[in-house]
Amino acid sequence: MAASKPQIAYLGLGTMGRGMVANLVAAGYSVTVWNRTPVDSKDLGVDVSVASTIAEAVSGADLVMYCLADDPAVRDVVQGAQGVAAHVSDDAIVVDLSTISFSAHVEEREAYEARGVRLVDAPVFGSRGEANAGGLWVVAGGDEADFARVREPLSVVAESVHYMGPSGSGVRMKLVGNYLVLAQLTALGTALSMANKAGLPVDAVLGVLKVTDFRSPIFDGVGDAVAKDDYAPDFAAKLALKDAKLLQEVGAELGLAVPVADTAQDLLERAVGEGWGDLNASALIKVIAADAGVNLAR
Incomplete structure (x- = not known):
């Protein structure tokens, strides 16, 4: 990524998402958010753009981040005609912070690879309090060069960030x-x-x-x-x-x-x-x- 801060799309504003978004904004990142249930930027209490669709949210994004509840939620957001994989720029990097099965991770990775999009799996330890405080612990897998490019924004939401190895190592x-x-x-x-x-x-x-x-x-x-x-x-x-x-x-x-x-x-x-x-x-x-x-x- 360029020396300037990347444009971030953050998808999903549940238990973890709101805290992460607030910390990214506080660190000076420009963030566009999307949530399955519509939200108003005033309700979030931070200066973000709110997109009505995934396609709108990821348009122009250098980095796409999400932390979703389970395998079906990730499949729903990533795959299909309205999903991230269909609309994200092929020069963007996607960071999945969710806790999912390895098989769901492989499906997700293959959906992005078909478009030439790079994926870093970066699930987090911690919960609402740590997310709000920027004190999560990230364990990441993927290409090491891609990890290096997203380490800085990950460090904003985390107390520590750990590179574990190739794709899927974070999930493991x-x-x-x-x-x-x-x-x-x-x-x-x-x-x-x-x-x-x-x-x-x-x-x-x-x-x-x-x-x-x-x-x-x-x-x-x-x-x-x-x-x-x-x-x-x-x-x-x-x-x-x-x-x-x-x-x-x-x-x-x-x-x-x-x-x-x-x-x-x-x-x-x-x-x-x-x-x-x-x-x-x-x-x-x-x-x-x-x-x-x-x-x-x-």
Whole structure:
């Protein structure tokens, strides 16, 4: 890209998109946005152009970015006569920040390659708070020269940006990380339920978890929220269920047992069945506590 800042099209203004757009604008980028549900620029609180169609949004864009919920959402935005692949300039770079399956990534990549458009897969760790603060963590795959060209705008939305290797490497790393997230949520729910049944005060337990050599930001943040009976969504349980299923798929593909994903999928399916799908992913802890017959709130 030229020395001047690239023109950015950002598609999708959900949990992650609004924060990323605000940070890009604050850093001096010119951004055109599109959202499936129409939005007014005044509602966004930042100086952006609002396009009514994907074609309008990507027209003239040097860089197209999106962070969408799942495989079907990415297919819907990318493919087809009205999709990004049909309308983006062949000298633009597309950055997909979504968490999707490897097979969906391959479909997406092939749709762009047919037009000669370059794609960087750059899924993110973090949720609404990190997106708003510009504190996400990006794991990227693709051609290294293409990655170098988009590193600067990615650094605006992220605390750190990591190049993982060829196309698809970002997608793979995101699933590796998500396995660890689900493992920690499951372990935390079981440990807190065990402590409760053993008569240990929740505040004392959390105090230990904050200082030991196995401390974790997830244990700290989610543990405090659970003690307050706070399951307000940063990352919805229904989306965590999607990730657990993706982990099952990659495990089958690689011939690898993924026992935590098995357990988390069961817990999250039950959470969604209880009507907790729009609560935080930590709602799986509510299921663990219910099975144990305990109340983890103070």
